[in-house]
Amino acid sequence: MYRFLLTPRWWWINVFVVLAIPFCLFMGSWQLGRFESRVDSHRDQQTQADEARAATAQPLRDLLPVSTETSGRQATATGRYDTGHQLLVPDRDLDDRTGFYVLTLLRTDGGKALPVVRGWLPGDAGSTADTAKVPAPPSGQVTVTGALQASESSTSKGVRASGGLPQGQLGVISAATLVNLVPYGVYDAWITVTKSTGGLTAVPPAAAPNSGLDLKAFQNLGYTGEWFVFAGFVVFMWFRLFRREAETARDIALGITPEQPLGPDGARQKRSPAGAA
Incomplete structure (x- = not known):
């Protein structure tokens, strides 16, 4: 009855199933591993953030370049604020x-400038009344302490395209954007001060890129379910095809062919032997 399994058609079906199921299970396990890695990274980032808040501030040069280990660490830098290039970052x-x-x-002694987010104010960066509340930066040489942050990208939370913004506003806090606005080099990093003054609210540091439970993490979890569903669907379709083929083979063995009409009870009528009355 099951000799149909040896036909070329079923050889191809079986080969496909044998290859598809392990592949789907592998991809599902890989996506699940990606999700678990992001969960572990998020947990480690939370631990690092707690340690960073309690750790002693270190010189900026000792923490560069910014990585998942140094992001959020307290950094210090000494220099003079460039009052002629103060910028507002809207819609935060x-x-x-x-x-x-x-x-x-902050123009540091090393020559490069360090972007410093001195704080946050409510309101609209395009409103004269709101921007009038912005305090002037301290004059003279200062030492700034704040949480180190990596340069933002177009996918970072809260950013907007810098094109079309009024003069004096910045959409993305990054060295690539700032070098087009100032006549000197800029560090590929920025800091948000620990304590703000002049009515500003200190901006809490953000998690390092690709270290939190963001949309991508839950996409990995969703893909995990999809791959396991695909594996189950392959098994389901194989059994469905197998059952249909087995029923057809059984009917043929009983002398019933698909072309025969159905009887009153819904069963196919057996073909009468040739020459029967």
Whole structure:
């Protein structure tokens, strides 16, 4: 009855099933591993963030380049604020309120400038009344302490395209954007000060890129389920085809062919032997 399994058609079906099921299980396990890695990374990042808040601040040069290990660490830098290039970063939310960051470039003794987010203010960066509340940066040489952050990208939370923004506003906090606005080099990093003054609210540091439970993490979890469903679907379809083929083979063995009409009871009528009355 099951000789149909040896036909070329079923050889190809069986080969496909034998290859598809392990592949789906492998991909599902891989996606699950990616999700678990992001969970572990998120847990490690939380631990590092707690340690960073309690750790002693270190010189900026000792923490560069920014990595998942140094992101959020307390860094210190000494220099003078460039009051001529103070920028506002619009549409940044804090405590469910919309406002803007106040960013000032610190010209360090090494020659490069360090973007410093001195704090956050509620309101609209394009409103004269709101921007009038921005305090002037300290004059003279200062030592700034804050949480080290990696340069933002177009996919970072809260960023917007810098094109079309009014003069004095910045959409993305990154060296690639700032070098087009100032006549000197800029560190590929920035810091958010630990304590703000002049009515500004300190901006809490963000998690390192690709270390939190973001949308990508839950996409990995969703893909895990999809691959396991695909594996189950392959098994289901194989058994369905096998059952249909087995029933057809059984009917043929009983002398019933698909072309025969159904009887009153819904069963196919047996073909009468040739020459029967």
